Amino acid sequence: NAGVTQTPKFQVLKTGQSMTLQCAQDMNHEYMSWYRQDPGMGLRLIHYSVGAGITDQGEVPNGYNVSRSTTEDFPLRLLSAAPSQTSVYFCASSGRTGRDSPLHFGNGTRLTVT
Amino acid sequence: KQEVTQIPAALSVPEGENLVLNCSFTDSAIYNLQWFRQDPGKGLTSLLLIQSSQREQTSGRLNASLDKSSGRSTLYIAASQPGDSATYLCSGGTSYGKLTFGQGTILTVHP
Numbered sequence: 001n002a003g004v005t006q007t008p009k010f011q012v013l014k015t016g017q018s019m020t021l022q023c024a025q026d027m028n029h030e031y032m033s034w035y036r037q038d039p040g041m042g043l044r045l046i047h048y049s050v051g052a053g054i055t056d057q058g059e060v061p062n063g064y065n066v067s068r069s070t071t072e073d074f075p076l077r078l079l080s081a082a083p084s085q086t087s088v089y090f091c092a093s094s095g096r097t098g099r100d101s102p103l104h105f106g107n108g109t110r111l112t113v114t
Numbered sequence: 115k116q117e118v119t120q121i122p123a124a125l126s127v128p129e130g131e132n133l134v135l136n137c138s139f140t141d142s143a144i145y146n147l148q149w150f151r152q153d154p155g156k157g158l159t160s161l162l163l164i165q166s167s168q169r170e171q172t173s174g175r176l177n178a179s180l181d182k183s184s185g186r187s188t189l190y191i192a193a194s195q196p197g198d199s200a201t202y203l204c205s206g207g208t209s210y211g212k213l214t215f216g217q218g219t220i221l222t223v224h225p
Contacts, residue, residue, distance in 0.1 A: 090158070103148060103160055107157045
C-alpha cells in the first residue's frame with residue numbers, strides 16, 4: 001500500500017519558472033490538502049479539496065493553483081516561482097468523514113527557488 | 115483564527131522515563147485534535163486522533179487527552195525509548211480547511 005506519493009522529492013527552480021508538484025493517493029480518500037512547512041512558521045495550509053471537482057483556499061494560497069479532476073490526484077501548480085516559495089511541501093489526505101479520519105502525509109517535496 | 119502552541123519546544127530525557135508533551139489551542143470549537151510524529155526529512159505520521167466528543171485515546175505506550183474547556187491536550191509517552199526521538203506535532207482546527215499545527219516539540223531520548 002503506497003499511501004500518499006509525492007514527486008519530485010527535490011526541485012530547484014529559477015525565479016519566474018513554473019512547475020507542478022504531483023500528489024497521488026491510493027486509499028480512496030475524499031479529502032486532500034497541500035501544506036508548506038517553513039522553519040519558525042510551522043505547517044500552513046495552501047489549498048484543500050473535499051472531493052473530485054471541489055477545491056478551496058487555505059491560509060496561504062497566493063501564487064499557487066490546484067485542481068482535482070480525480071479522487072486519486074491533487075497536483076499543486078506554482079505559477080511564477082518566487083524565492084519566498086522556497087519551502088518543503090507536503091500533501092495529505094484523509095477519509096470522507098474527515099473528523100474521525102487521521103491525516104496521511106506524503107514524504108514531501110523540498111523546493112528551492114533561486 | 116485558531117492558534118496552537120506546544121510546550122516545551124525541545125525535551126531531552128534518558129531512556130525509560132515517562133514524559134508529557136503539551137499542546138494548547140485557543141478555539142474550543144475544535145474539529146479534532148491530532149498528534150503526529152515527524153522524523154528528519156520525512157512527512158508526518160499520525161499517532162493519535164481525538165474527536166471533539168472524546169476525552170482521550172490510547173495506542174500502545176502513547177496516551178493523548180483532550181480538555182476543550184481549558185484548551186489543552188497532552189501526549190503521554192510511557193517508558194521512552196531512543197526510537198521515540200523525533201519531532202512531535204499537534205493539530206487542531208474548527209474544520210478540515212482550518213487545521214492549525216503547533217511548532218512541535220523536538221524529543222531526544224538518550225540511552
